[in-house]
Amino acid sequence: AQSVTQPDIHITVSEGASLELRCNYSYGATPYLFWYVQSPGQGLQLLLKYFSGDTLVQGIKGFEAEFKRSQSSFNLRKPSVHWSDAAEYFCAVGTDSSYKLIFGSGTRLLVRP
């Protein structure tokens, strides 16, 4: 069965510092990978997605993610974090066999002024 692991429950970074959020997936074939962001009490906003092709994908708000098949990872990065980036971030995987998304348990990002 497919699964997604986000090893870090909380991450705190200083404003202006770089950020990397980890995501590992379990799936036998090529997955479809997504990062969503959720502000408190809100729905999920898509940051970026990977279906195929270039393994480094660019998203909104200056985020990027890299698909590494050998490590079964799809880590999210941002070179300089802004206070408005404080939110919860979810990695998700989709597959060829089902239309549903499987989500990780999320990483809460706190930004120090």
Added chain:
Amino acid sequence: DTGVSQNPRHKITKRGQNVTFRCDPISEHNRLYWYRQTLGQGPEFLTYFQNEAQLEKSRLLSDRFSAERPKGSFSTLEIQRTEQGDSAMYLCASSSAQGTQETQYFGPGTRLLVL
């Protein structure tokens, strides 16, 4: 594109009561999904529709839950005889069918509290 909308945004009910939530997808999207998110967890898939047909249901969707999408437009999710364990955020998403390489766009959710 006005996005996915959900109503109500918040619902407080007493245990044993029935509740119904509505989701209006992005207008040209023919797939519609329901997910449930409990505190501190990621969303979990409940069910999905392609047009008016309900094509997949999770084992999380007990007999007390029913979802409909008449005419392939808006959808409703009803929970009968609510239990305290039903307290969660219920999220709706929609997508435009492109095989399985599709992007789901989420609504703001309905937060349910069962007392």
